[in-house]
Amino acid sequence: MPRLPVKILSYELLACALLVATCSSSSATDWPTFRGADRTGVAPDTNLLTQWPEGGPPLVWRASGAGRGYAGVAIVGNKIFTLGDGPTNAPDADEYLTCFDRETGKRLWLTKTGEPWNNGQPNWQGSRSTPTVADGIVYVLTPHGKLVGCVAETGELGKAIDLTAAFGGSKGDSWGYSESVLIDGDRLVCTPGGEQATMVAMDRKTGQLLWKCIVPGDRGAGHASIVVSHVGGRRIYVQTTAGGGLGVDAETGRLLWHYPFDKTTAVIPTPIIRDDLVYLVAGYKRGGALLRQVPRGSGVEVEEIYGLKPELANKHGGVVLIGDHLYGCADDKPILICADLMTGDVRWKERGSGKNSVAIAAADGHLYLRYQDGTMSLVKADPTEFLEVSNFQIPDSGDRPSWPHPVILDGRLYLREGDAILCYDIRQG
Numbered sequence: 001m002p003r004l005p006v007k008i009l010s011y012e013l014l015a016c017a018l019l020v021a022t023c024s025s026s027s028a029t030d031w032p033t034f035r036g037a038d039r040t041g042v043a044p045d046t047n048l049l050t051q052w053p054e055g056g057p058p059l060v061w062r063a064s065g066a067g068r069g070y071a072g073v074a075i076v077g078n079k080i081f082t083l084g085d086g087p088t089n090a091p092d093a094d095e096y097l098t099c100f101d102r103e104t105g106k107r108l109w110l111t112k113t114g115e116p117w118n119n120g121q122p123n124w125q126g127s128r129s130t131p132t133v134a135d136g137i138v139y140v141l142t143p144h145g146k147l148v149g150c151v152a153e154t155g156e157l158g159k160a161i162d163l164t165a166a167f168g169g170s171k172g173d174s175w176g177y178s179e180s181v182l183i184d185g186d187r188l189v190c191t192p193g194g195e196q197a198t199m200v201a202m203d204r205k206t207g208q209l210l211w212k213c214i215v216p217g218d219r220g221a222g223h224a225s226i227v228v229s230h231v232g233g234r235r236i237y238v239q240t241t242a243g244g245g246l247g248v249d250a251e252t253g254r255l256l257w258h259y260p261f262d263k264t265t266a267v268i269p270t271p272i273i274r275d276d277l278v279y280l281v282a283g284y285k286r287g288g289a290l291l292r293q294v295p296r297g298s299g300v301e302v303e304e305i306y307g308l309k310p311e312l313a314n315k316h317g318g319v320v321l322i323g324d325h326l327y328g329c330a331d332d333k334p335i336l337i338c339a340d341l342m343t344g345d346v347r348w349k350e351r352g353s354g355k356n357s358v359a360i361a362a363a364d365g366h367l368y369l370r371y372q373d374g375t376m377s378l379v380k381a382d383p384t385e386f387l388e389v390s391n392f393q394i395p396d397s398g399d400r401p402s403w404p405h406p407v408i409l410d411g412r413l414y415l416r417e418g419d420a421i422l423c424y425d426i427r428q429g
């Protein structure tokens with residue numbers, strides 16, 4: 001497809017090419033976006049504690065000023081970034097992108113990104129999108145659909161693109177945009193949703209539209225973030241929306257395949273990729289499905305290894321793949337499931353120590369489980385049995401859902417709890 005200019009100049013994206021990158025590009029010791037650099041939720045760390053002291057691992061620092069919301073943290077270089085409404089010491093209750101020092105927790109700057117998200121019941125209100133950081137720029141998508149770029153060093157704000165005004169984007173539920181945009185080389189790729197521009201790619205330095213992909217009948221954007229797969233020498237962007245899973249040619253924006261879901265309340269978890277395999281999962285009793293991407297002629301099709309299995313449903317806590325096994329909670333229940341990737345057969349299903357849904361991350365042979373009630377738990381990633389080795393209560397949790405996903409980086413565990421960010425030392429020795 002030809003390159004098309006973004007016609008709404010007032011929504012022009014930050015012209016990154018004119019800015020000097022003032023912090024390093026993401027590296028193996030960074031966590032630059034939702035679920036980490038590879039968006040698996042699995043950290044490469046080793047030599048971590050196999051058991052926590054009573055009350056939890058040592059607290060390195062605790063910072064205030066993140067604001068109200070459920071966005072996770074992105075960490076690049078010596079800086080931490082997150083999004084929230086009405087942070088401590090902000091002049092109002094609007095939404096702000098905030099930056100903290102990684103070593104001390106000191107807040108370095110805050111930049112207003114727009115109005116707060118006050119839709120729905122009070123416990124569901126607040127920001128949702130984890131920032132994405134690349135080459136000195138922080139990109140974030142507000143719940144209202146405004147895509148913003150900021151200079152990582154100073155918080156200087158660029159102009160924004162409104163995904164609803166510029167592309168006719170729509171959300172498939174009433175809870176606001178939550179995606180963490182994908183930076184892939186010089187491309188910024190995101191999901192406005194709907195039938196006018198289901199997925200778009202832009203030049204991240206200029207905001208120029210490179211292509212848009214339309215999925216006929218798409219119900220609107222979900223909450224998931226785009227992941228990258230490689231099949232038959234082709235780079236494919238895999239995503240789920242409210243209408244189901246899709247694969248898009250990275251170069252042209254051509255829709256390669258679509259795997260529809262029946263309409264449900266919301267579609268939230270990010271897909272999992274292994275080689276030519278795609279694992280898609282949704283909550284509200286929909287379930288998990290495994291697809292194989294197969295090159296055929298000039299395109300790529302998907303073959304169903306198994307269709308949606310309701311027993312694998314996961315509402316919003318996410319799923320991780322370790323070895324040949326999937327781990328996550330059962331829909332939004334405090335029940336952990338281990339299942340075989342290739343068959344979908346459940347190996348074990350056990351109740352954990354916390355209540356309600358579980359946000360999950362993994363590292364060094366263990367699962368890091370954060371329950372909605374603020375219980376943090378360490379569980380062996382063992383397909384033969386459920387073994388919880390430690391747990392503690394996150395300070396000041398319980399008033400609102402503890403939904404942000406845990407982050408594990410360089411021997412530290414980072415937890416966003418409302419206005420606070422907590423940093424724990426989980427290294428051995």
